[in-house]
Amino acid sequence: MIELIQDGNVTSPIGFLAGGTYAGLKVPTDGALDLAVLVSECEASLAATFSTNNVLSPSVLLSKERAKKGYAMGVIANSGSANCCVGDQGYQDAKEMALLASGHVNVKPEDILVCSTGVIGVELPMALIRQNIGNLNLTSTGGHDFAKAILTTDTHTKELAISFDGQGKKITVGGAAKGAGMIHPNMATMLAFITTDAAVDNTFLQKALSDAVDKSFNMIDIDNDQSTNDTVLVLANGKAGGALIDEKSPQAGIFKESLDYLCIELAKEIVRDAEGTQRVMEVIVDGAESIDDAREAAREVCSSILVKTMLHGGDPNWGRLMMAIGKSGINIDESKIDIYVNEIQIVHEGQTISFFKDAVVSAMNAPEVRFGISLNLGDASATAWGCDLTEEYVIFNSAYST
Amino acid sequence: MIELIQDGNVTSPIGFLAGGTYAGLKVPTDGALDLAVLVSECEASLAATFSTNNVLSPSVLLSKERAKKGYAMGVIANSGSANCCVGDQGYQDAKEMALLASGHVNVKPEDILVCSTGVIGVELPMALIRQNIGNLNLTSTGGHDFAKAILTTDTHTKELAISFDGQGKKITVGGAAKGAGMIHPNMATMLAFITTDAAVDNTFLQKALSDAVDKSFNMIDIDNDQSTNDTVLVLANGKAGGALIDEKSPQAGIFKESLDYLCIELAKEIVRDAEGTQRVMEVIVDGAESIDDAREAAREVCSSILVKTMLHGGDPNWGRLMMAIGKSGINIDESKIDIYVNEIQIVHEGQTISFFKDAVVSAMNAPEVRFGISLNLGDASATAWGCDLTEEYVIFNSAYST
Numbered sequence: 165m166i167e168l169i170q171d172g173n174v175t176s177p178i179g180f181l182a183g184g185t186y187a188g189l190k191v192p193t194d195g196a197l198d199l200a201v202l203v204s205e206c207e208a209s210l211a212a213t214f215s216t217n218n219v220l221s222p223s224v225l226l227s228k229e230r231a232k233k234g235y236a237m238g239v240i241a242n243s244g245s246a247n248c249c250v251g252d253q254g255y256q257d258a259k260e261m262a263l264l265a266s267g268h269v270n271v272k273p274e275d276i277l278v279c280s281t282g283v284i285g286v287e288l289p290m291a292l293i294r295q296n297i298g299n300l301n302l303t304s305t306g307g308h309d310f311a312k313a314i315l316t317t318d319t320h321t322k323e324l325a326i327s328f329d330g331q332g333k334k335i336t337v338g339g340a341a342k343g344a345g346m347i348h349p350n351m352a353t354m355l356a357f358i359t360t361d362a363a364v365d366n367t368f369l370q371k372a373l374s375d376a377v378d379k380s381f382n383m384i385d386i387d388n389d390q391s392t393n394d395t396v397l398v399l400a401n402g403k404a405g406g407a408l409i410d411e412k413s414p415q416a417g418i419f420k421e422s423l424d425y426l427c428i429e430l431a432k433e434i435v436r437d438a439e440g441t442q443r444v445m446e447v448i449v450d451g452a453e454s455i456d457d458a459r460e461a462a463r464e465v466c467s468s469i470l471v472k473t474m475l476h477g478g479d480p481n482w483g484r485l486m487m488a489i490g491k492s493g494i495n496i497d498e499s500k501i502d503i504y505v506n507e508i509q510i511v512h513e514g515q516t517i518s519f520f521k522d523a524v525v526s527a528m529n530a531p532e533v534r535f536g537i538s539l540n541l542g543d544a545s546a547t548a549w550g551c552d553l554t555e556e557y558v559i560f561n562s563a564y565s566t
Numbered sequence: 567m568i569e570l571i572q573d574g575n576v577t578s579p580i581g582f583l584a585g586g587t588y589a590g591l592k593v594p595t596d597g598a599l600d601l602a603v604l605v606s607e608c609e610a611s612l613a614a615t616f617s618t619n620n621v622l623s624p625s626v627l628l629s630k631e632r633a634k635k636g637y638a639m640g641v642i643a644n645s646g647s648a649n650c651c652v653g654d655q656g657y658q659d660a661k662e663m664a665l666l667a668s669g670h671v672n673v674k675p676e677d678i679l680v681c682s683t684g685v686i687g688v689e690l691p692m693a694l695i696r697q698n699i700g701n702l703n704l705t706s707t708g709g710h711d712f713a714k715a716i717l718t719t720d721t722h723t724k725e726l727a728i729s730f731d732g733q734g735k736k737i738t739v740g741g742a743a744k745g746a747g748m749i750h751p752n753m754a755t756m757l758a759f760i761t762t763d764a765a766v767d768n769t770f771l772q773k774a775l776s777d778a779v780d781k782s783f784n785m786i787d788i789d790n791d792q793s794t795n796d797t798v799l800v801l802a803n804g805k806a807g808g809a810l811i812d813e814k815s816p817q818a819g820i821f822k823e824s825l826d827y828l829c830i831e832l833a834k835e836i837v838r839d840a841e842g843t844q845r846v847m848e849v850i851v852d853g854a855e856s857i858d859d860a861r862e863a864a865r866e867v868c869s870s871i872l873v874k875t876m877l878h879g880g881d882p883n884w885g886r887l888m889m890a891i892g893k894s895g896i897n898i899d900e901s902k903i904d905i906y907v908n909e910i911q912i913v914h915e916g917q918t919i920s921f922f923k924d925a926v927v928s929a930m931n932a933p934e935v936r937f938g939i940s941l942n943l944g945d946a947s948a949t950a951w952g953c954d955l956t957e958e959y960v961i962f963n964s965a966y967s968t
Contacts, residue, residue, distance in 0.1 A: 219892025219900050249888050251901070251917045284885025285918050346872060346889065387871040388790065389886075390893040469789040469871070469955075470747070470963060477964025483686025484791075486651050490621030491792040498621050499653065515653045516687050553871075555957040561872060562879025 165328065166422050169336065172325020173307030177336040177361035179205040179403030181269075183306035184313030187296035189244030189282070189289060199293060200313035201300050202357055203238030203269045208401035209363075210236040211370040212277070213377050215394035222254035223247045223280040224393055226262065230277055234366040236399065237275035239357065240265035241314050242288065243342075247280035248392045250287045257288040264297045279355050279395050281316055281342060311340035314355055317560070318344045322433040328422050330415045333406035335362045339426045341381075343434035345561065346391040356381065356396040356430055362419060363402030365410035372420045373398050380427035383459065383548040385466040386438040387557070398423070435549045440556030445475050446534045449489075450545035457494040457539075458546035464492035465535065466550030476552035478528040480521070482510055485535060496539055504536035567730065568824050571738065574727020575709030579738040579763035581607040581805030583671075585708035586715030589698035591646030591684070591691060601695060602715035603702050604759055605640030605671045605678075610803040611765075612638040613772040614679075615779050617796035624656035625649045625682040626795055628664065632679055636768040638801060639677035641759065642667035643716050644690065645744075649682035650794045652689045659690040666699045681757050681797050683718055683744060713742035716757055719962070720746045724835040730824050732817045735808035737764045741828045745836035747789060747963065758783065758798040758832055764821060765804030767812035774822045775800050782829035785861065785950040787868040788840040789959070800825070837951045842958030847877050848936045851891075852947035859896040859941075860948035866894035867937065868952030878954035880930040882923070884912055887937060898941055906938035 175182050181204075184197035212231040214224050223246075230236065240261050247254045262276040280288070311321035325338035341356035364372075377396055402408075409415045435444050447465045452458035465471055468488040474481045482503055489496060503511035506527045510519045527533065577584050583606075586599035614633040616626050625648075632638065642663050649656045660680045668675040682690070713723035727740035743758035766774075779798055804810075811817045837846050849867045854860035867873055870890040876883045884905055891898060905913035908929045912921045929935065 217889065217892040218895065218898050219888050246885070249885055249900070249913075249916055249918070251915070283883075284888060389870050389872045389889060392889055392892060468791050470791045473960055473963035476960060479965050481685075483648070483651055486621050486686060487619065487791060487794055490619040490794060493620065496620050498651070511651075513653070514651055516651070553960055555960050558875055558878065558955055558957050558960060561875035563881050 166326050166425055167328065169325040169327055172338055173311055173323040174202055174338045174340050174357055174359045175304050175307035176325035176338040177359045179361055179401045180359045181205065181302040181304055181306060182310035183300050183302040184309035185296055185299040188292045189242055197309060197313035198243045199296060199300065200241045200310045201238060201265050201269065201302055202310050203302060204399050204401040205403065206401055207235050207237060208399040209366045209369050210234055210397065210399055211373040212395065212397035213374060215391055217390050217392045219249065219392050221246055221248035221280055221393045223258045223278040224395060225255065226258040227277040227279065227395060230274060236277055237271040238269065239277040239279060239397065241279040241355065243314055243316050244282040245280060245286045245288050246282050246284045246393050247288050248284045250285065253287055257290055260290060261293060264294060268297050268300060269302065277397065281314065281355055281393055284392060307338065307340065314340065314342045316342065317439050318342050318437050320437060322430050322437065324426055324429050326422055326426060328418050330362060330404065330406040333404050335404050335406055336360065337422050337426055339430050341430040341434055343386065344437050345387060345439045346389045354391060354394050354434065358398040358426060360398065360400045361402065361404035362400050362406055363408045364400040364419065365408055368410045368416065369398060369400055372423050375420065376423040376427040379424055380431040383463065384431045384435050385463060385550045386435065388467045432549055435551050438551040439560050440554040441551035442554055443475055443552045444532050445550050446532065447537065447548045447550065448534065448545065449537045449539065451539040451541055452544040453495055453542040455544045455546060458544045460494050461489050461492045462546045462548035464488050466548045469553060472550065472553035475533060476554055478525060480505060480510060480524045480528055482516065485537065489537065495541065497541060500540040502538040502540065506534050568728050568827055569730065571727040571729055574740055575713055575725035576604055576740045576742050576759055576761045577706050577709035578727035578740040579761045581763055581803045582761045583607065583704040583706055583708060584712035585702050585704040586711035587698055587701040590694045591644055599711060599715035600645045601698060601702065602643045602712045603640060603667050603671065603704055604712050605704060606801050606803040607805065608803055609637050609639060610801040611768045611771050612636055612799065612801055613775040614797065614799035615776060617793055619792050619794045621651065621794050623648055623650035623682055623795045625660045625680040626797060628657065628660040629679040629681065629797060632676060638679055639673040640671065641679040641681060641799065643681040643757065645716055645718050646684040647682060647688045647690050648684050648686045648795050649690050650686045652687065655689055659692055662692060663695060666696060670699050670702060671704065679799065683716065683757055683795055686794060709740065709742065716742065716744045718744065719841055720744050720839050722839060724832050724839065726828055726831050728824055728828055730820050732764060732806065732808040735806045737806050737808055738762065739824050739828055741832050743832040743836055745788065746839050747841045756793060756796050756836065760800040760828060762800065762802045763804065763806035764802050764808055765810045766802035766821065767810055770812045770818065771800060771802055774825050777822065778825040778829040781826055782833040785865065786833045786837050787865060787952045788837065790869045834951055837953050840953040841962050842956040843953035844956055845877055845954045846934050847952050848934065849939065849950045849952065850936065850947065851939045851941065853941040853943055854946040855897055855944040857946045857948060860946045862896050863891050863894045864948045864950035866890050868950045871955060874952065874955035877935060878956055880927060882907060882912060882926045882930055884918065887939065891939065897943065899943060902942040904940040904942065908936050
């Protein structure tokens with residue numbers, strides 16, 4: 165059984181230290197943090213997924229290289245600058261960030277990964293980072309500061325920890341993530357950091373992470389735009405003292421389940437805190453011929469601007485759901501499609517039924533709305549999460565750099 | 567040489583009659599029209615392209631079938647209802663619409679195509695159409711009323727005619743189109759009707775239309791959503807008395823050129839009149855390895871919500887252009903990319919240059935902005951057109967059905 169830990173975060177698992185400081189990369193506001201380090205007390209198994217955008221931040225390039233060896237000690241992260249589209253300097257700066265962090269925590273530089281988030285096309289102010297790295301106070305209760313320091317346009321931290329019984333040992337898994345725009349991940353997503361004190365076989369850890377990311381971060385959409393800096397990583401340090409978990413372990417199932425749960429909750433938190441959002445949707449497509457079809461259709465609905473605006477207005481304009489399913493390109497039989505808003509059926513066999521409109525309008529005016537779409541062709545299903553498109557989003561993103 | 571005809575439209579070519587009337591399908595406003603017929607005085611060569619959405623209006627299904635024979639007499643079109651997602655009734659209604667039009671103009675029902683546009687999921691009010699079809703007054707100057715009757719959320723008609731010298735005969739090509747939301751055509755687009763008094767070989771006409779659509783309607787984006795009802799068709803009736811134009815004719819080149827010109831102008835008009843738009847962009851991608859790559863990248867930039875919002879704010883946040891090119895998935899070398907706003911270079915070899923920001927901000931505050939993106943890898947180029955995303959668009963589309 166998976167249990168939620170009160171006020172849990174990346175330092176809830178045993179043997180992780182973290183902290184955040186203000187180095188001057190972001191506009192100074194009360195309590196603003198913009199530079200953070202997360203480190204394991206011992207070498208940790210590492211799994212990671214990265215953005216598939218063809219334009220990548222050198223921070224991602226460096227982390228991708230270093231992630232190949234399957235273990236790491238920790239990660240340094242900054243907000244304020246994406247360290248992207250800055251030429252060769254970006255790679256030098258990412259390497260120096262890792263070097264500074266490694267010196268501060270006394271580990272090898274190549275065991276430190278780097279994550280950056282913020283404006284594209286602006287160099288990292290390395291002088292500020294050099295000057296302030298020493299102020300980082302890393303503690304076993306520093307997870308919240310870490311979660312704070314990675315935020316950009318997010319209005320609050322996204323952090324969580326859960327535990328389960330691993331054959332007599334309490335295993336904890338913690339995580340932190342950030343959004344809040346340029347979100348339509350593909351194979352990876354924004355920034356999310358996951359820690360666990362389980363001992364986990366590296367191959368199994370990568371597979372478990374990839375599976376979890378496919379069900380969570382890869383199933384959310386804010387604005388159909390894919391970042392250049394997306395990174396999700398998990399560090400497993402074995403400090404809980406349990407047996408090594410691999411594909412065949414009795415604990416493999418619950419570990420995967422806990423990772424899925426954590427990733428889905430963090431992903432949903434990112435959607436709930438999307439730029440300008442006032443309402444979120446859960447889109448469940450079932451009865452598809454394949455998982456890929458179900459995923460594609462669910463994401464297409466969540467990404468449609470016309471669905472997003474109708475969600476914003478609380479307007480049950482179901483023709484837009486049909487349009488989005490149709491444009492997804494998956495195999496459908498229009499005359500078999502049923503559509504539900506929460507529990508209320510509004511479309512039967514591809515046509516509207518005389519639903520009680522007030523009830524649907526009322527359902528659509530809740531902060532979270534569920535669209536159920538039954539294709540009635542097969543057994544596959546998938547769930548995606550998206551947010552509404554609001555005037556605030558437009559205003560906010562009209563003047564982000566100036 | 568192609569000459570623009572003053573106040574030209576679909577009845578500018580010889581031998582076409584058209585008209586529009588109000589049948590009560592749309593909210594009655596001053597001068598509102600919602601039912602229209604366009605007919606040739608003699609059998610016309612026909613070419614057409616249709617939406618590739620897997621959910622299609624039965625009006626499209628019927629027209630697709632009838633277009634196969636390569637000739638037609640004309641088309642009946644309605645606004646107010648898309649005749650889509652209404653079950654088998656939709657096909658019966660489309661057939662009856664054609665039958666009513668054919669009776670009114672005294673031609674065979676199977677020679678009439680049908681186009682519908684408006685809300686999805688609402689049956690056509692056939693009683694109103696039956697009752698009002700007789701009010702349609704078809705004349706050789708009725709092109710403007712036709713263009714008016716096909717509008718939905720458009721604020722003005724999109725119509726145009728051009729002429730060229732076809733070996734001593736003046737050949738005229740006219741067109742009408744409508745937008746203004748759910749626009750991200752794929753292989754076809756919204757509604758556009760093109761007429762010409764040239765005599766055109768049917769195979770050549772289809773190829774010329776497909777090529778023109780690929781350069782025009784298929785290169786525009788308003789909201790990344792693809793309609794269920796998109797149709798572009800061209801009727802060529804030969805009434806100008808010129809020789810038959812086919813692939814090998816001396817007139818083939820100028821005919822294709824005139825069709826390209828007409829389609830591009832109508833497509834740009836659709837973008838300029840997009841729901842809520844205040845500013846449009848022309849995105850020229852050159853130096854790509856293939857035309858497909860250039861097209862893909864140009865469309866990805868035009869469709870990006872973050873590019874659309876930065877355009878709205880007149881904010882030269884060029885990192886978003888890089889992000890959009892990267893997510894298009896085409897082959898790029900980031901360190902070779904140059905970016906221009908109008909004539910001003912802002913990115914050289916993938917990095918920002920110290921451009922004069924005020925000049926760029928001023929360029930971006932014009933009603934039309936050009937982004938030039940040089941990939942410097944090959945010789946292929948493509949141009950796409952898009953609009954900004956505005957608060958008005960969001961407000962408008964939040965309450966379209968209710």
